[in-house]
Amino acid sequence: MAEVVTTKPTVGNRVAMRGKRGQKLAAYGFLSPAIISLAVLSFLPVLYTIYIAFTNFDATHFLSHQFVGFQNFIALFNPSDPLFSVFWPTMEWTFIFAIVATMANYFVGLLLAVILSNPHMHESAVYRSLLIIPWAVPGLISLLAWQGLLNQNYGQINGLLHFFGIAAVNWLGVPFWARVSVLMVNLWAGFPFMMTVTLGALQAIPPELPQAAAIDGASKVQQFRYITMPQVWKLSLPLVIPSFAGNFNNFNAVYLLTGGGPPRPTNEFVGYTDILASAAYKMTLTFNLYDWAAAISVILFIIVGCLSYINMRYTKAFEESDLT
């Protein structure tokens, strides 16, 4: 801190000399609303969730729950326990959903961004404004609207298929198509964000780089593969990993479209498209099994925590220089 200050011009020096302690106090004053609200609203609930996960807290034990140690977590790994059959299939689908959704959004966004940055396409700004519309519609409204559009009997998507002579699909009623629908709608709503991010990254690449490669004899494909792509990837990664973590907990994308359904014949608690976040919601509000919900949430915390750590480690986007 001190060295930085001394290298500053005299104005900065005088400023730094005056009331450093006052500034420190002011800093905590400015920070306190954010710190207090984050502590009370994010940190305490997480701690309490961890506590509940080690108890038998449910509707029948609402006033008299007891500490049960690792019992809920042992149940998660015990194949004969009902919690096992709730957790693992849901976990598997959560991972598939988050990975496929994020990759699909990224690659479709990137493909469109590359096409739109073609310098010969003079009207690309118009296309960009049109393609960004799904992002501009609040997710709640578009997801619920998709629920209607994909209705088997009356939905206009089946109407469109009928027009092309394709038989109606039971989009939200069959496990396979319900999962396809969740991914498809997520792609529809999610690619504009990735397109905006990758377009920004493409424009931030100094034009000298591909030019130099071209002079060295690299073809267009090679320039893209070895110059453009790594740069875009580096610039967009700090936003891609949070988006993966976001999809991992994308409650709305599932619950507002399918409600988690169609139901599994073997299991009354979760359906075929339920992800862990919607499972925790149902455990709490529908079945009043707070201990199970909390145990699932704790596993989610651990997974999301690891992802965040990787994000911090590899992108360094949130690390602060000491003081500039």
Added chain:
Amino acid sequence: MMAKHEAGPSIALKKPRRGDIPRHELVFLWISRVFIWFVIALTLVPIWFVIEAAFNPTNAYFSLTLFPTHPSWANFHYLFAQTQFMLWVKNSVVIAGIVSVGQVVVTSLAAFSFSRLHFWGRKYGLMVLIIVQMFPNFLAIAAIYTVMAKLNLINDIWAYILILMGGSAFNIWLLKRYFDSIPRELDEAAYVDGANVWQRFTRVILPLSIPMLVVIFIFTLMGAFSEYILAGTILQTPDHYTLALGMYGMISGQFAKNWGDFAAAALLSAVPLAVTFGLLQRFIASGLMGGVKG
């Protein structure tokens, strides 16, 4: 800050004129155009279907026409006369409005101290906040629900507002990068002229950051509008329903009856937000990429 280049020409040496495009690039250009048109059509057709349904009074949704056969305002009349739509809008506007204003205040205070002030914990503070935030509080749904039930706060609209109001570390990070891009000389000069920290913040930094503050306001507003999980947990009686809860109830399970009315409600609530978003598109794009170290 990264260097901003003109939109587009990342490969070409100079801006080409229409005449001198080589033949193979012209072919490629037209293939690209047709592809983009196809994607735009795929993207916009569902939206058009919803608009069409909103103006289509008959329940013959399955019949595929490009325009509603007998367009009318019937669905909108029904919406205002027979449903609680206006109440939901009112609740959502009040909740989302208060939450967004609160978030902008909390976020800008914190971002200012991270950008401009010396204090212990500055170096890793933001990182810690981001990590804490990576656990969205709705994952603690069981904890929140049981605590609220014990405190008798279920169905309390202010409790719901308070829970959504927490500082957002991601927004702090976005805004801090924006503050960082404002030359330090500006507010240091004000400081030398006798302005205190608070005046530096409100008279110098804030007025220069209005575009980014608006972006954060809109992000929070859209998030609060679409928030379902906590609304569904806390708000229980229909008089406290937000748009999320009301519209979910409208479409879930009784699609055939309500599709036209739902479409009208979707149109009315989405258009103002979408238009605002469209107008801010430029700020949003630069705000997201703004401080990425290139």
